[in-house]
Amino acid sequence: MNTIEKFNKNVMGTYGRLDMVIESGKGRVCEDEDGKAYIDFGSGIGTNSLGYCDSDWVEAVCNQVKSLQHTSNYYYTKVQADFAEKLCQATGYSKVFFGNSGAEANECAIKLARKYSFDKYGKGRHTIITLMNSFHGRTLCTLSATGQDSFHNYFFPFVEGFKHANANDIEDLKSKLDGAVCAVMIEYVQGEGGVIALEKDYVSQLYKICEENDILIIADEVQTGVGRTGKFLAGDHYGVKADITTLAKGLAGGLPIGACLANEKCADVLTAGTHGSTFGGNPIACAGGLAVLNKVLSEGFLEDVAEKGKYIRERLDELDEVKDVSGLGLMIGVELKTKSAKDILNKAMESGLLVLTAKEKVRLLPPLNISYKEIEKGLAILANIL
Numbered sequence: 001m002n003t004i005e006k007f008n009k010n011v012m013g014t015y016g017r018l019d020m021v022i023e024s025g026k027g028r029v030c031e032d033e034d035g036k037a038y039i040d041f042g043s044g045i046g047t048n049s050l051g052y053c054d055s056d057w058v059e060a061v062c063n064q065v066k067s068l069q070h071t072s073n074y075y076y077t078k079v080q081a082d083f084a085e086k087l088c089q090a091t092g093y094s095k096v097f098f099g100n101s102g103a104e105a106n107e108c109a110i111k112l113a114r115k116y117s118f119d120k121y122g123k124g125r126h127t128i129i130t131l132m133n134s135f136h137g138r139t140l141c142t143l144s145a146t147g148q149d150s151f152h153n154y155f156f157p158f159v160e161g162f163k164h165a166n167a168n169d170i171e172d173l174k175s176k177l178d179g180a181v182c183a184v185m186i187e188y189v190q191g192e193g194g195v196i197a198l199e200k201d202y203v204s205q206l207y208k209i210c211e212e213n214d215i216l217i218i219a220d221e222v223q224t225g226v227g228r229t230g231k232f233l234a235g236d237h238y239g240v241k242a243d244i245t246t247l248a249k250g251l252a253g254g255l256p257i258g259a260c261l262a263n264e265k266c267a268d269v270l271t272a273g274t275h276g277s278t279f280g281g282n283p284i285a286c287a288g289g290l291a292v293l294n295k296v297l298s299e300g301f302l303e304d305v306a307e308k309g310k311y312i313r314e315r316l317d318e319l320d321e322v323k324d325v326s327g328l329g330l331m332i333g334v335e336l337k338t339k340s341a342k343d344i345l346n347k348a349m350e351s352g353l354l355v356l357t358a359k360e361k362v363r364l365l366p367p368l369n370i371s372y373k374e375i376e377k378g379l380a381i382l383a384n385i386l
Contacts, residue, residue, distance in 0.1 A: 003033060018349060025052025028370045030354075038349070039378040041366045042356045046191075046223050046331070049250030049292055051367035057253050057291040064287035073281060083286040086293050087259065090232055092241060094267035097260045098281035102222030102248035103137030105258035108275060109185070109218045109244045110141060112262060114161075116216060116269045117182035127180040128218070131167040135192035136185065136220055145185060148193065168202045174209070183216040183244075188234040188328075191223040194359040195326045195333025203238045216266065217242040222258075223331065226250045227296040227368050230306030230329030237328060250368070252288035296368065305329050305368050308375065312364065315379050321386040326361075330370075334362040336386070344385055353381040 001009070003021045023033040028051040031037050043049065050057055064079060071077060084096050097108050110128060117125040130136065134147040143151055144159040152158065163181075166172040167190065184206065189197045210217050219242035224234035226247060231237055233245060243266050248258040256279070262269070279285075295301060309329040316325045316334055324335040336344070341357040348355045356363040362382075366375070 040354045043367045046249045046365040060291040079286045080281040093261035094264045099258035099277045100256045105246035108260035113183035128183045130185045133193035185218040219245045222248040253292045255285040255288040257285040332364040
């Protein structure tokens, strides 16, 4: 029985997997079990932010494994304290809660927003407005928050207390506001929704309205955060800072982690016993996160990400088959004129290039430290297919 047969026999079929078994990886290239190499323009859906097995990341993680792999959150660990301090300093937030995924981080943000409003205004002010075309996770609560009908099936009843407004339509948002709304939850760039950035004027008006009505803003930066857009937080492109920001994916370079960051107003809302996570703040994940932050926050790193993103978009714009290129930094959506994104994904894999899709677009999320030589090689493969 080969690997794929063994896998399919024993693992639930919750993913439409490709017929490829990744065996190893180094830098921005991985190999399958037959030894075929692939340039990775997907980085585990934006999770391998430093590519495969970055030497400094490996050293940090292995040293932590040899020291302490886990302890319950009844106790303190230095590595979690160091990681939390560096993350809060980098983002300007007051405090952080650690979980294991983006969905967990968003669950924490939802609970935090509702408790903030309950503590201040009492019961009944619990509705959270999210945007159409958004994606916030696959738990029952975060699915309820997600503004895509394609995900709203099978698992009824969904969690109450969510409304969906049209993105970039401030009047539609206003029409959804009432005395029951406690927060608005947004993605600055809707990743799973097609790599679509919010308009700056819309974001500015949204912040003004929420500030005037003491409505919290939750920024889901699970995919956009930790340098993916060329700024540490995508909100920096808009000159705003949400009350609550969630991170995950690339934060620990491939290890499971989620983070819910809160400003001073929200930092002490969740008290002992109101939230928790057995593996949240795991020492190994925190060690990986510290290694990522040390690189991403080093001099010139984020500027390089922005320049590489600009370069890739310019090169893609030159291709006849490309209708439009969207996104920010190294978060790129490619709309095609005649070809299917899914077909391009399969043909790219056959040619030694890993890409992603989002709706009808080809989606590119290469490692943040990808080299121009690797960019050129990957783009040559993509151009040949297109």
